[in-house]
Amino acid sequence: MSFSLPRYLAPDFTALGLDQAPDVKLVPAEQDGVVPDGYHATTLFPEYYHLDGRWVLAEDSRMDCVAVARNGRIEIVEFRNVKAGDPVVVGRTEDGSEGIYIHPNCFADEAGNREAFAFRTGRSRETAYxxxxxxxxxxxxxxxxxxxxxxxxxxxxxxxxxxxxxxxxxxxxxxxxxxxxxxxxxxxxxxxxxxxxxxxxxxxxxxxxxxxxxxxxxxxxxxxxxxxxxxxxxxxxxxxxxxxxxxxxxxxxxxxxxxxxxxxxxxxxxxxxxxxxxxxxxxxxxxxxxxxxxxxxxxxxxxxxxxxxxxxxxxxxxxxxxxxxxxxxxxxxxxxxxxxxxxxxxxxxxxxxxxxxxxxxxxx
Incomplete structure (x- = not known):
């Protein structure tokens, strides 16, 4: 059995009608460890943010954090690590309409089958392993x-x-x-x-x-x-x-x-x-x-x-x-x-x- 990494299927924002999407809304944090109302909570999937007219992937993510724009990049920050004045992403849609796009089902094997790496079926002690x-x-x-x-x-x-x-x-x-x-x-x-x-x-x-x-x-x-x-x-x-x-x-x-x-x-x-x-x-x-x-x-x-x-x-x-x-x-x-x-x-x-x-x- 040979092994190869699944191929990443990047979103086609033009085909999705999102090439002219609005820039994501940024609101400064009012104090250390406190984020603005309506903040976007991150997921475990690849997330793109429309920033300065372009879609930017958050390269280092984790779930249940917030997205902060810094130096043209998106950083994923734990709530406790947010600093007063940090420009925090606000918005609770994930379809690109507010400049936030979440991209699940994004990997494919050599045959082009999507989600080759995701394992979501029920498993028990009787499963064949x-x-x-x-x-x-x-x-x-x-x-x-x-x-x-x-x-x-x-x-x-x-x-x-x-x-x-x-x-x-x-x-x-x-x-x-x-x-x-x-x-x-x-x-x-x-x-x-x-x-x-x-x-x-x-x-x-x-x-x-x-x-x-x-x-x-x-x-x-x-x-x-x-x-x-x-x-x-x-x-x-x-x-x-x-x-x-x-x-x-x-x-x-x-x-x-x-x-x-x-x-x-x-x-x-x-x-x-x-x-x-x-x-x-x-x-x-x-x-x-x-x-x-x-x-x-x-x-x-x-x-x-x-x-x-x-x-x-x-x-x-x-x-x-x-x-x-x-x-x-x-x-x-x-x-x-x-x-x-x-x-x-x-x-x-x-x-x-x-x-x-x-x-x-x-x-x-």
């Missing part, structure tokens, strides 16, 4: 060389020896360009190498260690004593695993905390908005995102992920996967507006082992 795995292997091989693969992970993969080893192999193989998670994933992965357990339980035999409930806190304390995860890795305290390979292979990671965190590890963002900004920086680079067994991190990532990416002047799809054993969890993401997500209902530990075998079998 064989073709999905094969297509994912081809996508990952392409993206390793030509894109940016971002993974969003819950702690489940750190609790299982084979899953943990599989993801480490993907990092070594060049299939991980960024990682986003919470305190738990990093803590239990480091605990697995440092003390052989995750939450005090052996990651292979499942046998609990005596006083094992101390192990994750002891691990956090040891990392905090050295000041950072890279320092802990460089000390030789850990010799394998997810975080070890990310440090060794210079893969950027963002860890965002929650109210229930122990410790936490030094790199964990305690300020939710600082964490969101850090996540956004990794999402801006991504062309494929795979979220596994972390509902809150998955929904957060989905909310800041558009359906497209502009790379080297070309518009291409941004591929988004959500993998979870719970049908509710994967459907929740689509219910929150991430319509281009492809869902796979399965155990994420099994999923990551399958993916490792599919793309880097030599590591098996």
């Amino acid at each position: 064989s073709i999905d795995y094969d297509e994912l292997y081809q996508l990952l091989r392409h993206e390793r060389e030509h894109g940016n693969i971002l993974w969003v992970m819950g702690p489940a993969c750190a609790f299982d020896a084979d899953a943990r080893a599989a993801f480490a192999a993907l990092v070594r193989g060049g299939y991980v360009h960024g990682l986003m998670a919470g305190n738990a994933l990093a803590t239990h992965d480091l605990e697995a190498s440092y003390l052989g357990t995750a939450l005090g339980q052996d990651i292979y035999t499942q046998k609990p260690h005596y006083n094992g409930h101390y192990n994750h806190i002891d691990t956090i304390n040891a990392v905090r004593r050295l000041g950072s995860i890279p320092a802990f890795v460089e000390s030789g305290a850990v010799t394998d695993g997810i975080m070890y390979e990310c440090v060794q292979n210079q893969v950027p990671f963002v860890l965002v905390g929650s109210v229930r965190d122990d410790g936490p590890l030094p790199e964990v963002y305690g300020d939710v908005y600082q964490g969101q900004d850090a996540m956004r920086e990794l999402v801006r680079k991504a062309t494929t995102i795979i979220c596994m067994a972390s509902t809150l991190h998955t929904v957060a990532t989905g909310n800041m992920t558009p359906s497209y990416r502009v790379a080297e002047g070309n518009v291409r799809p941004l591929y988004f996967y959500s993998v979870d054993i719970s049908e509710f969890a994967v459907n929740k993401l689509r219910d929150r507006g991430s319509l281009s997500v492809k869902t796979i209902v399965t155990n994420v530990q099994d999923f990551i082992v399958h993916v490792r075998k599919g793309v880097c079998p030599a590591e098996g």
Whole structure:
């Protein structure tokens, strides 16, 4: 099976009768963090704005933000980041009549079939996923060389020896360009190498260690004593695993905390908005995102992920996967507006082992 990116079908504004559309209405923000009445809230699809007599694509988008005109360009800005005086786009039609045009159904495969990348059919634990795995292997091989693969992970993969080893192999193989998670994933992965357990339980035999409930806190304390995860890795305290390979292979990671965190590890963002900004920086680079067994991190990532990416002047799809054993969890993401997500209902530990075998079998 060969892989090729779907072709972007740009709108023909003349054929749409929109070559003489009015310029979009801009109203200055009255104060920091407050936008004008009638503001336009952005979507995950490509959006064009008629600005100074020409249609301009917002190149870096996300849903539930506002459009701001700056230096002849359209920037998509979170509400909290709007500054007093920013010229904010106002208008709530999307057909071009107010200078705002939203362009869904914009990709086609080699045969010209539209929307080749959008995945909007119902999916359950009874769905046949064989073709999905094969297509994912081809996508990952392409993206390793030509894109940016971002993974969003819950702690489940750190609790299982084979899953943990599989993801480490993907990092070594060049299939991980960024990682986003919470305190738990990093803590239990480091605990697995440092003390052989995750939450005090052996990651292979499942046998609990005596006083094992101390192990994750002891691990956090040891990392905090050295000041950072890279320092802990460089000390030789850990010799394998997810975080070890990310440090060794210079893969950027963002860890965002929650109210229930122990410790936490030094790199964990305690300020939710600082964490969101850090996540956004990794999402801006991504062309494929795979979220596994972390509902809150998955929904957060989905909310800041558009359906497209502009790379080297070309518009291409941004591929988004959500993998979870719970049908509710994967459907929740689509219910929150991430319509281009492809869902796979399965155990994420099994999923990551399958993916490792599919793309880097030599590591098996």
